[in-house]
Amino acid sequence: MKQSKVASEITGKVWKIVAAPGTQLAEDEPILILESMKMEIPVSAPLDCKVVEILVAEGDTVSEGQAVAVIEG
Amino acid sequence: MAFEKELEAFQRRTEAARAMGSKKRLAERQDAGLLNARQRVDVLIDAGTFEEAGLFARSIRPEAAGISPTDGVVSGFGRIDGRLCGVNAADFTVLGSSSAEVHGKKQAFVRNAAAQNGHPVINLMECAGGRIPDIMGAAGIGRAGEHSRYTRTRTTPTLSAVMGLTYGGGAFACINSDLVVMRKGAVLAVSSQMATSVAIGEEMDPQDLGGWRHHSEGTGFVDAVVDTDEDCIAWIRKALSYFPDHANATTPVAPIPPDAEDAVAGILDLVPEHRGKTYDMRKVIAAIADPGSVLPVKDRFAKVAVTCLARIRGRAVGVIATNPMFKGGALDPDSCDKIASFIVLCDSFNLPIVFLADTPGFLVGLESEKRRLAGKIMNFMAALELSTVPKVALILRKSFGQAYLNMGGGKSDTTASWFTGEISFMDPAVAVNIVYAVKREDDPERFEELAKEVAKETSAYDLAASFMAHAVIDPRETRSYIARQLDIFSRGLTNGVGAHRLADWPPAF
Numbered sequence: 001m002k003q004s005k006v007a008s009e010i011t012g013k014v015w016k017i018v019a020a021p022g023t024q025l026a027e028d029e030p031i032l033i034l035e036s037m038k039m040e041i042p043v044s045a046p047l048d049c050k051v052v053e054i055l056v057a058e059g060d061t062v063s064e065g066q067a068v069a070v071i072e073g
Numbered sequence: 074m075a076f077e078k079e080l081e082a083f084q085r086r087t088e089a090a091r092a093m094g095s096k097k098r099l100a101e102r103q104d105a106g107l108l109n110a111r112q113r114v115d116v117l118i119d120a121g122t123f124e125e126a127g128l129f130a131r132s133i134r135p136e137a138a139g140i141s142p143t144d145g146v147v148s149g150f151g152r153i154d155g156r157l158c159g160v161n162a163a164d165f166t167v168l169g170s171s172s173a174e175v176h177g178k179k180q181a182f183v184r185n186a187a188a189q190n191g192h193p194v195i196n197l198m199e200c201a202g203g204r205i206p207d208i209m210g211a212a213g214i215g216r217a218g219e220h221s222r223y224t225r226t227r228t229t230p231t232l233s234a235v236m237g238l239t240y241g242g243g244a245f246a247c248i249n250s251d252l253v254v255m256r257k258g259a260v261l262a263v264s265s266q267m268a269t270s271v272a273i274g275e276e277m278d279p280q281d282l283g284g285w286r287h288h289s290e291g292t293g294f295v296d297a298v299v300d301t302d303e304d305c306i307a308w309i310r311k312a313l314s315y316f317p318d319h320a321n322a323t324t325p326v327a328p329i330p331p332d333a334e335d336a337v338a339g340i341l342d343l344v345p346e347h348r349g350k351t352y353d354m355r356k357v358i359a360a361i362a363d364p365g366s367v368l369p370v371k372d373r374f375a376k377v378a379v380t381c382l383a384r385i386r387g388r389a390v391g392v393i394a395t396n397p398m399f400k401g402g403a404l405d406p407d408s409c410d411k412i413a414s415f416i417v418l419c420d421s422f423n424l425p426i427v428f429l430a431d432t433p434g435f436l437v438g439l440e441s442e443k444r445r446l447a448g449k450i451m452n453f454m455a456a457l458e459l460s461t462v463p464k465v466a467l468i469l470r471k472s473f474g475q476a477y478l479n480m481g482g483g484k485s486d487t488t489a490s491w492f493t494g495e496i497s498f499m500d501p502a503v504a505v506n507i508v509y510a511v512k513r514e515d516d517p518e519r520f521e522e523l524a525k526e527v528a529k530e531t532s533a534y535d536l537a538a539s540f541m542a543h544a545v546i547d548p549r550e551t552r553s554y555i556a557r558q559l560d561i562f563s564r565g566l567t568n569g570v571g572a573h574r575l576a577d578w579p580p581a582f
Contacts, residue, residue, distance in 0.1 A: 010400045011438050037433040038500045039401030040349045064440045 003052060005067035008043055012036025014060045014068075023051045031069045034062065049073025090128045090142045094166025102166065107237070108302040110147045110164035113197050117306045118151035118160065125149040127179040132168070134207065141167055144175040148183045150192065153313060159187035161246075162197040165237055169201025172242035173208065174216050180246070188228045191319035195309055196233040196250065200243020202265055225249050227421035227576040230316040234305040235259045235288075235295065238279070240268075248294060249580045251316075251418055252370065254308040255295040257285050293374035293411060294581065311368060315382040315389040316422050320576065323423050323569040324389040329363060333386070336360040337552045344431075344548070348470055348495065354379050354396040354429065357469070361552045363387065370418075371411050376400075377436075378408035380415040382424070386556045391419035394429035395480065403436035404476055409449035410582040412479075413456040417578045420460040423571055425559055427465050428481035430472040433500055435479075453479050456578065461571035463562040465555055468533065469548070471495040482541075486562040489544040489554065494533030501528040 012034035019031045030042035031051060045051075049071040056068050074080070093099060093109060102109055108116065114123060126149045132141035145167040150159055161180045163170035170176070180196075187194045208217050223245065225231070233250035239261045247253050247261060255261065262269075262283030270276050281287065288295035299305055317324050336359065343356045359367055362383035370380045376399040381392050393412055395402040404412075419426050435441070435450060457464075457479065466481030468490040477496060482488050490496070498504075505511055505523045513520040536542040546554050563569060 010403070010436070011440065037401045037403040037436065038349060038502050039351065039397065039403070039433055041351060041401045064438075 001050075001072045003070055003072050005055075006031060006043060006046060006069045006071055007065050007067050008034060008062045009064065010034065010036050010041060011064050012041065012062065014056050014058050014062060015040060017054055017056075017058055018042075019045075019051045019054075021051050021053055025049055025051060025071075031071075032056070043068055045071060045073075047071075047073050086129065093142060093164050094140075094168075098166040106301070109166060110162045110170075110197070113236070113302060113306065114147055114149075114151070114160060114162050116303060117153060117162075117195065117197070117309065118158075119153065119155065123149055123151035123160075126182060127175075130175045130179055132204075132207070133174050137168070143167065144173060144179065145170040146176050146179055148179040150183070150186075153193075153195070153310060156313070156318060157192050158313075159183040159192050159194040160197070161194070163199040163236075163239075163243060165199040165201070168204060169238075170199050170243065171201040171204035171207075172217070173204035176204070177217070177242070184225075184231075188226075191229060191321070193229050193313060193316065193318060194231040195313075196231070196246050197305075198233055198235055198239045198243045198247055199237035199259075200239050200241060200246075202241035202243075202268070223249070224577075225580065227251065227320060227417075227573070227578075229319045230313065230422055232309050232312055234309055235261045236302055236305055238265070239283075240265045244283075251421070252296045252312050253294060254297045254299060254305050254312070255285050255288060256302060256305050257298060257300055260284055261288055261294065289371075289373040291374075293371050293407065296370045298373070312382070315368065315384075315424065320421055320423070320573055321570055326387045327363070327366070327384055327389075329387045330365065333363050334552065336364065338549055340548045340551065344469065344493075346493075351397040351401060353398045354394045354402075354431065357429065358383065358392055358394060361385065361555065362392070367392075370415060375405065375407035375411040377402060377405055378411050379429075380411060385427070385552060385559065388556075388559055389424055390555075390559070391415060391424045391426045392429065393426060393480070395432040395476075397431055400436055402432040403434060404432060404479070405436040406441055406444040406446050406449045409446070409453040409479075413449075413453045414582055416453075416456040416460050417575045420456075420462050420571055420575045421573055423462060423569055425463040425465070425562070426460070426481070426485075427467070427555055428485065429467050429469060430477070430480035430482065431469040432472055432476045432480060434473040434476045450475060450479060454484075456575060457481065457484055459574045461564075461574065463559060463564060465489075465558045465562070467491070467546075467551065467555070468494040468496060468536075468542075471500075473497055473499050487543045487558050488536075488541065489546055490533035490536055490542045491548045491551075492533055492545050493548070494536065494542070494545070495528075495531050496533070496536050497528075497531040501531065 015035040025045040053070040147162040233247040235255040260279045366384035368382040379394040464485035466485035466488040
């Protein structure tokens with residue numbers, strides 16, 4: 001199993017972390033949800049994977065391209 | 074028999090020219106699962122209709138005469154689903170289909186004949202780059218510029234496939250096309266990795282230099298990615314079906330599939346009521362279009378914007394939409410480029426445009442400003458304002474600020490909104506922050522009170538009250554509404570043909 005980082009595609013604020021470390025996700029299932037442009041924008045699993053680590057906390061501001069989670073899959 | 078010797082020589086020369094490059098190279102291709110140039114032409118062109126031009130062409134250098142059949146490109150004219158087209162199919166087994174004098178003349182002949190007589194052009198490309206020694210020296214590079222190939226007025230559709238290593242002139246031919254499909258494993262770049270490593274000391278994998286991910290996700294030069302040679306040709310065939318033969322003709326009309334009206338009935342289940350929730354606009358488009366008719370264009374690049382060819386009741390259209398699933402539907406600099414180039418495509422070939430807007434606006438911020446957002450928005454708007462094809466703009470849930478205008482609001486033949494539409498200069502919640510300096514987290518009660526105030530007169534009905542929306546519609550009527558608008562705005566006085574003011578728009582972004 002290969003570990004990789006998942007990056008945010010947009011600058012915004014972490015509104016809610018949906019998948020805690022250890023959670024098994026299918027492709028396109030949300031890891032966390034950002035608030036940006038007054039929209040709830042999910043950062044989703046790019047493939048079927050397990051969440052290894054969440055690199056941000058709720059309320060944090062993240063930039064475009066910033067890694068927000070480590071996954072394994 | 075009279076002329077027996079000549080007939081025998083003709084037969085021998087014909088066979089030699091048709092044999093392409095060495096048997097070894099041809100076998101290597103076959104083993105790799107690749108079609109050779111003549112097989113590609115056979116798959117593309119209706120049986121028995123290929124009229125070859127330049128079978129006996131060869132290199133200008135006498136010493137290369139025996140190793141340069143057709144000078145590395147199978148050129149000519151033939152029918153695709155009955156429609157006459159020009160074809161240039163690179164033969165990589167002959168000197169890497171490298172760019173040289175006769176090789177270039179043949180391709181220019183097909184391009185020019187097709188442009189002057191109204192036939193689409195198909196390029197099946199591979200190219201090792203400029204041929205050495207032919208193009209070395211002053212005379213060599215001088216000759217390379219003799220055949221005009223770098224400026225193209227969009228008079229006939231030109232569709233290209235990147236089917237192998239495609240450098241230099243081959244890459245430029247693809248870039249100058251209306252649509253480009255790429256086979257996985259192929260490469261498109263100005264210069265090969267070998268030349269790159271010598272020129273700037275940078276070693277790299279050709280896939281990083283110009284592979285399918287690079288061009289479908291990074292540069293946006295490639296409109297579609299497929300797995301095999303056969304898939305490339307099938308994609309070209311399908312894409313061509315949306316286009317007229319030339320800019321002075323209207324698009325072919327297809328039969329309407331059975332049950333075509335059914336999917337739109339479920340459209341209310343595709344879009345969340347909560348304005349802040351995301352959804353996939355591509356599902357909405359699929360519900361509106363004739364079943365199976367959607368052909369995505371650049372679907373891996375700048376995903377905020379969806380651009381696709383589709384049919385509504387048999388009529389070909391270009392659809393431009395924002396997709397809330399990506400970046401919340403906020404238009405970024407790349408999506409502006411993507412849309413502007415798609416407007417140019419549609420306008421050049423009389424494809425009406427349908428705008429579907431659900432956007433919080435342009436994606437503001439440091440990164441966007443650095444990437445020249447203001448200029449991109451204006452290029453997008455220039456393409457929109459110069460276009461003369463019929464345009465139908467529809468707002469689904471919200472459309473704010475300049476993005477409302479860029480997405481065709483008030484800039485189309487007709488503008489309408491779903492009854493869910495919300496239209497204003499900016500999102501009311503943002504306005505409360507800016508105008509009253511009140512944040513939700515600091516004073517939720519006051520914030521809600523002010524947000525309600527700011528959100529007044531932002532509904533679809535408010536837009537319709539001043540006749541800036543010409544209709545407010547039930548989402549389930551979207552398909553029939555668009556079809557009726559296309560009947561009304563038919564450009565009857567010019568038989569459906571536009572003014573093509575974007576025909577000379579630069580070929581790439």
